[in-house]
Every structure is written in C-alpha cells, then in structure tokens.
Amino acid sequence: MKIIREAMAGTLESSDVMVRIAPAEGPQHDLLIASSVEKQFGEAIRNTLLEVLQHYKVPPVQVIVDDKGALDCVLRARLETALMRASETATLPWEERRENAE
Secondary structure, three states, X not given: XXXXXXXXXXXXXXXXXXXXXXXXXXXXXXXXXXXOOHHHHXXXXXXXXXXXXXXXXXXXXXXXXXXXOOOHHHHHHHHHHHXXXXXXXXXXXXOOOOOOOO
C-alpha cells in the first residue's frame, strides 16, 4: 500500500486516539507515540501499529499517535482509516472470505 499524502483519523476525546500518517524517508517506520497510558501500554501500542503496517505492506511512514486510552480495536480502526485516506483508496484489501467454509 503506497502512502501518497498526509492523513489523519480519530479524535482527542477520552478513550479515543488521533492517528496521523505521512510518507517518510528512511529505512524504517517512524513511530511517535504520546499516550496517557504509555507506561502501562506503550509497547503494546507500538506492536499494534507495526503489526497493522506490516499486514498492509506499508513502506516506511511516519505515524504520530496521540492516545487518550483507546482500546486496541479502536487503535487498529483509526490506523486503518488513516491508511485508507493517505493512500487514497476506497477500500482496504481485506482478507479473502471463504464462502461455505466447512
């Protein structure tokens, strides 16, 4: 997934997260995390960000996260939305669904 422009998703409300993403120069992702729960969950937040970026095969980008205690599923949703906006795609490449799985 190629990141074309800067984009963001989320809010600064309690239990939410603001995610900003932008193209970056360099060999790896640049993750900047500010969180009200960073001492307890900073490593988990970083791992979630890297997992989502790897899943969608995103080249090195800058991700700025301003977390207000969001759950992992909210963080993933906000990052996926920012990725979609930054790559200017209408949908994400979801996994294939197996119809009539036995």
